[in-house]
Amino acid sequence: MSDARVASYALSLGDDALVLGHRLSQWSSRAPTLEEDIALSNLALDLIGQARLFYTLAGETEGNGRTEDDLAYFRDADAFRNVLMVELPNGDFAHTMVRQLLYAAFAHPYLGALAGSPHRGLAEIAAKAVKEMAYHVRHSAEWVIRLGDGTDESRRRTIEALQSLWPYAGELFESDETECTLIEAGMVPDRRRIQKPWDETIDRALAEAGLERPVDSTAAHSGGRGGRHVHLAEMLADMQSLARAHPGATW
Amino acid sequence: MSEKPIPLWEVFIRARSGLPHRHCGSVHAADAAMAVQAARDVYTRRGESVSIWVVPSSAIVASDPNDKDQLFEPTSTKVYRHPTFYDIPDEVGHM
Numbered sequence: 001m002s003d004a005r006v007a008s009y010a011l012s013l014g015d016d017a018l019v020l021g022h023r024l025s026q027w028s029s030r031a032p033t034l035e036e037d038i039a040l041s042n043l044a045l046d047l048i049g050q051a052r053l054f055y056t057l058a059g060e061t062e063g064n065g066r067t068e069d070d071l072a073y074f075r076d077a078d079a080f081r082n083v084l085m086v087e088l089p090n091g092d093f094a095h096t097m098v099r100q101l102l103y104a105a106f107a108h109p110y111l112g113a114l115a116g117s118p119h120r121g122l123a124e125i126a127a128k129a130v131k132e133m134a135y136h137v138r139h140s141a142e143w144v145i146r147l148g149d150g151t152d153e154s155r156r157r158t159i160e161a162l163q164s165l166w167p168y169a170g171e172l173f174e175s176d177e178t179e180c181t182l183i184e185a186g187m188v189p190d191r192r193r194i195q196k197p198w199d200e201t202i203d204r205a206l207a208e209a210g211l212e213r214p215v216d217s218t219a220a221h222s223g224g225r226g227g228r229h230v231h232l233a234e235m236l237a238d239m240q241s242l243a244r245a246h247p248g249a250t251w
Numbered sequence: 252m253s254e255k256p257i258p259l260w261e262v263f264i265r266a267r268s269g270l271p272h273r274h275c276g277s278v279h280a281a282d283a284a285m286a287v288q289a290a291r292d293v294y295t296r297r298g299e300s301v302s303i304w305v306v307p308s309s310a311i312v313a314s315d316p317n318d319k320d321q322l323f324e325p326t327s328t329k330v331y332r333h334p335t336f337y338d339i340p341d342e343v344g345h346m
Contacts, residue, residue: 035280039292142288146285
């Protein structure tokens with residue numbers, strides 16, 4: 001059934017998942033240990049799987065015949081709606097894990113709420129993804145706790161990551177106009193309702209890590225939902241190169 | 252750099268079939284909670300498991316390979332210990 005609002009919304013969620021999934025996949029063969037290399041790939045595959053489902057739904061509800069591959073590989077950066085946090089280069093391991101915690105602490109309760117949507121397609125994707133994101137919260141929180149409460153160097157790096165990523169977190173709670181109409185129609189959750197569970201998850205992890213919660217910045221970073229990106233074009237140039245060089249290739 | 256080596260853990264997983272936990276390999280992890288996660292990520296990616304045990308490798312007490320003559324060799328001549336001298340009636344079926 002054609003529904004431009006649902007298409008736009010599903011595209012946003014798909015973009016967040018794909019871009020973060022691709023960033024995580026860039027750790028493959030570069031992680032600190034073999035075990036963590038596989039763990040990061042697992043997290044990446046969860047997110048890329050979620051992106052595929054959201055893109056397929058977006059293509060169906062958009063009604064122009066675009067496939068998941070069209071949406072992933074044949075859109076330019078300014079057509080992506082992901083929040084800026086997920087496109088940031090990975091940085092060091094602490095930066096990657098802090099970002100994963102900030103994102104998953106939002107995505108887990110948010111998708112949990114979306115699983116109760118009257119829109120069956122959205123609800124089904126969310127119900128599958130919520131279990132995956134529960135593990136993302138667990139894995140990233142355990143690492144942040146150990147890095148924060150670890151060596152002087154791991155603690156310093158974790159504090160730096162927290163300081164630099166914090167101003168990006170607010171964008172997770174912003175809704176564009178299209179999404180607001182879906183919220184008013186009772187189709188999707190209000191992101192502001194996720195603030196409390198997000199705070200609880202983050203505060204618990206930071207307390208256990210012995211880290212202080214950064215002060216909310218007035219200079220918050222956002223604009224990704226509107227297609228204003230900073231690091232995405234460089235990432236897509238790599239991610240999309242194969243599909244664009246060999247359109248329609250299968251393997 | 253004087254980094255401490257990361258401890259090694261032996262991993263046991265229990266398959267869906269209800270069989271006992273079986274040793275499947277080992278992982279490096281800083282502590283028990285992280286070892287369970289590493290085991291999950293490394294050994295259960297294809298739906299192999301419904302339960303994970305991890306045990307510090309240092310807790311395993313192993314026999315000495317040099318003792319194999321006295322520990323294991325003597326059994327090779329005691330074929331009568333194998334339950335192969337009984338005729339099992341057909342009605343009993345597979346045992």
